[in-house]
Amino acid sequence: MKFLQHIRSRSRLKNDDDAQAYEYKTFAAYSPRNRTGRDSISRLPLKLLTKILSNICPHACDDNYLSLEESMHDGGCMLCDMRDLAHCALVSRRFLVTTQTVLYHNVRIDPVHFCEREVDLAAKRKRKSFFERNGEPIDAPKQRVQQFSRTVRDNQSLAIQVEFLKMPYMTRETCIADLARTVSVLPNLKYVDLPDGIYSDDRSCGTLKQELEVRCSDLRKMKYLHGAERSFALLSQSRAWQNLEILELSRLEIDPNTLVSVLASFPALREVKVEELPMIDDSIFHRNNSTSRLPPVGKFSLQNTPGVTAGGFGAYLSRPEVREVLTHLTVLDTGVVPSELHRILAMAPYLKSLRINQTVQRALTPSTIPPLASRSLDTFYFEVESPSAAPHDLQPPSESYYQYLASSILAGNFPSLISLYALSTSLPSLLLPPPAAPFANPKAPSFGLRQPLMLYTKSIPEHDWYLTVISPPTSSNRRGSATATRPISLYNGSTQLGPQWGNKVRDSVIVGNGFGGFLAVPNDDGTRPSSSTGHKHKHSWSKSKNSAGWMG
Numbered sequence: 001m002k003f004l005q006h007i008r009s010r011s012r013l014k015n016d017d018d019a020q021a022y023e024y025k026t027f028a029a030y031s032p033r034n035r036t037g038r039d040s041i042s043r044l045p046l047k048l049l050t051k052i053l054s055n056i057c058p059h060a061c062d063d064n065y066l067s068l069e070e071s072m073h074d075g076g077c078m079l080c081d082m083r084d085l086a087h088c089a090l091v092s093r094r095f096l097v098t099t100q101t102v103l104y105h106n107v108r109i110d111p112v113h114f115c116e117r118e119v120d121l122a123a124k125r126k127r128k129s130f131f132e133r134n135g136e137p138i139d140a141p142k143q144r145v146q147q148f149s150r151t152v153r154d155n156q157s158l159a160i161q162v163e164f165l166k167m168p169y170m171t172r173e174t175c176i177a178d179l180a181r182t183v184s185v186l187p188n189l190k191y192v193d194l195p196d197g198i199y200s201d202d203r204s205c206g207t208l209k210q211e212l213e214v215r216c217s218d219l220r221k222m223k224y225l226h227g228a229e230r231s232f233a234l235l236s237q238s239r240a241w242q243n244l245e246i247l248e249l250s251r252l253e254i255d256p257n258t259l260v261s262v263l264a265s266f267p268a269l270r271e272v273k274v275e276e277l278p279m280i281d282d283s284i285f286h287r288n289n290s291t292s293r294l295p296p297v298g299k300f301s302l303q304n305t306p307g308v309t310a311g312g313f314g315a316y317l318s319r320p321e322v323r324e325v326l327t328h329l330t331v332l333d334t335g336v337v338p339s340e341l342h343r344i345l346a347m348a349p350y351l352k353s354l355r356i357n358q359t360v361q362r363a364l365t366p367s368t369i370p371p372l373a374s375r376s377l378d379t380f381y382f383e384v385e386s387p388s389a390a391p392h393d394l395q396p397p398s399e400s401y402y403q404y405l406a407s408s409i410l411a412g413n414f415p416s417l418i419s420l421y422a423l424s425t426s427l428p429s430l431l432l433p434p435p436a437a438p439f440a441n442p443k444a445p446s447f448g449l450r451q452p453l454m455l456y457t458k459s460i461p462e463h464d465w466y467l468t469v470i471s472p473p474t475s476s477n478r479r480g481s482a483t484a485t486r487p488i489s490l491y492n493g494s495t496q497l498g499p500q501w502g503n504k505v506r507d508s509v510i511v512g513n514g515f516g517g518f519l520a521v522p523n524d525d526g527t528r529p530s531s532s533t534g535h536k537h538k539h540s541w542s543k544s545k546n547s548a549g550w551m552g
Helices: 016-030 046-056 078-088 093-103 117-124 140-154 169-174 176-183 196-200 203-215 229-233 256-263 310-317 338-347 398-410 540-546
Strands: 106-108 164-166 221-224 246-250 271-275 299-303 328-332 353-359 379-385 419-422 453-457 466-471
Touching: 046 078, 046 093, 078 093, 140 169, 140 176, 169 176, 176 203, 196 203, 229 256, 310 338, 338 353, 379 398, 398 419
Parallel strands: 106 164, 221 246, 246 271, 271 299, 299 328, 328 353, 353 379, 379 419, 419 453
Antiparallel strands: 453 466
């Protein structure tokens, strides 16, 4: 028998890879197993083992309600992480149960591998034949959706563990039938990437929406677009998705009574986004009936709703349960003007983020209104701009608003402010107080900033943000300081720009030249890095053929 076991000798193997694999299998089969000692892994607590396995595949523990494109992780391949986590299930039965709990909590169906394996796998996915060497590639995400659908439909214990399902845009738009069959067996689903047609009551997505309403009663995020007015109005009667937390409404033609009655039917609502609802005005906030009025939410976003003013929103903030919950507020192109913003800040003691965008026609007189003040605000988007037809020889009306903002900050009214975004290039100089008198009392109380302020500015909305760090006054520098305003850059000077830029990483040194390239920044030794368009060699065309490997 031993002779038959070794009849396949190493000399008969085709290549060295098979020889190494055969040698490994032979060694594993005949090597004695060390059964002495204690198995420490089996003694680990379940929570600790789950934590260890979750570090292998970090995206499996994400509990956010963002789409696949918005929840990408940097620095790794998510498909490879999922494969490594699946291999851990082969260790033992204890590992199998724990691995399945982590693996099926958040299921991501990524389109490609974000590593070197994608080059080889893309070539293997092509359907080649003798007559057609360059065949069409197989739709890998679609096959993964179908395989996942068969898995959860055949194994109910795995189906009840799925809470998040994310897939690429084209996959969810083309695999509507497969997606409907999949969600029909996922009773604990909280978030799923859906096609756009389901938000506007498209006929092609009717079956999928019915499955979501009947089978997936624990959904936490939903969106309604133009065309879904009828299904949105029926939400107050059907009582579907009572655990809904995030609701987005855009371009719906509904009256204020319908909006309030539907929002009041969701007891767990914590984030509302209203965009381009022309019939909405301040009447949605003036409701005395406790059963049909706007519920308190933590994040409130109003966009392109000119009927909503600061007076109406102040009536909403007059309720104690609203003031204690509201932390993020966005008012873009609404009736809330910057001159009345102080009323909202005074009535929102726990507000952490505020964003306002408004186009002003007239200059502001700061002496006629109270200054802005908030002890809890840490992120402030103050985007006030003048009309494009304003004369350039005069000071634009928006500059008076930024002077009003700068005086409020220098008065110490924003002790928790960390980040400030503004459409003004003159704001960095306004936030530096005038120099103190030479013989002033050094022990006089200082006002203004109490911590460094990250100031992001730009002239028009189409440009990129420019960063300026404003430092508070100190004993040696009683006026404070500000760094040079520089463009924000995501480039790394030591790894992505070449060695000629030096080993030290410098932030915000990438300046565009207006022709799709970048201006060269000289080093300390006086030399300048060469540019790809700065010098043309005689044989540049022949060299470019060998240097185009990045194009694949």
